[in-house]
Amino acid sequence: MLYITNFLLPLLAVLTALFLGAATYLTYQQMKGIKGKLHSSEHNPNYNPFFYGNPVSPDQFIGRKAEVRRIVGRIVNDGQSSAITGTFRSGKTSILDYLATPKERLYGNKADTLIFSYRDANTLSIECDQAQFWGYVLEPLQKRIAEMPDSSLYKAYQASQENHFANLEELIAQIGKLNWQFVLMIDEFDVLLDRPHLNNTDFFGGLRQQASRSRGALVLVMTSNTSLTQLHKKNKTFLKIRFTLF
Structure with a gap:
């Protein structure tokens, strides 16, 4: 053994x-x-480099050069709003993700003056109201000015927040005085029409007015699964704003 x-x-x-x-x-x-x-x-x-399905990361984004160049030009030169429409899985979110990365090669010396706020409308609760909406979309601005407690912009934000964001004119004006631009990107904008506390003249009219009068301080870039014509039939107030369609 x-x-x-x-x-x-x-x-x-x-x-x-x-x-x-x-x-x-x-x-x-x-x-x-x-x-x-x-x-x-x-x-x-x-070899096919394109992805089908989930949005691609900015470092994997390729193509759409003409569309990207045009939207970037509208943001930095004119502060004009843009709308990107198309069917599901057509790359709309990927474009927003790519645009929201403030690269110098995209925005030049204005990269540091841009504050991007990307928000998917599907993440908003059914009962979301205007105060909750603005508190949510303005979070990137709040983080940017957190270390500027003595600035006029910080004080304007605090005053607006205390007033439940009922009046945003002074806040947006202070953004403009710093030569900054707040770029609000709303993915699947048409979903907002299904939010009862947002689908009204007060909200859409106010959003349109703020963007139109901001002189480029507030820029809207939205995506939609339906055409602007269809959106116009559902809400005629908001779409009086000038959008460039992609």
Whole structure:
């Protein structure tokens, strides 16, 4: 029995070592093969770089150069609003994500003066009211001015917040005085029409008025799964604002 034990234990150790070595070698060869396939696909003209499904990250975004250039120009040069319409999974959210990354190559020396607020309308509760809406979309601005407690902009924000954002004129005016631009991006804007406390003349009319009179301090970029014509039939107040359609 002792002889068998003394014989089997070393044998098992050798077999185990051989097995682990073989497994390691196979794993290494498999990884080489995978890397080779990935590397070759990067240079394969038949490789399709486009994603279908979830929005792509800004570093994976390609194409749409003309649309991006035009929207960027409207933001930094004129402070004009834009609308991006299209069917589901057509890349609307990916464009917003890409635009909301303030790269210097996109916005030049104005990159630091832009404050982007991307909001998906689907994340708003059914009972969302105007005060909740503005408190939600203005969070990026609040974070930006948190270390500026003595500034006129900070004080204007505090006053507006205490007034439940009922009057935004002074706040937006202070944004403009700093030569900043607050770019509000609303993904699936048409969903707001299903929010009973927002689908009214007071809200849409106020939003339109603030954007129109801000002289570029407030810029709206929205997406919709329906055309502006269809949105116009549902709400004629808001769409009096000038949008460029993509």
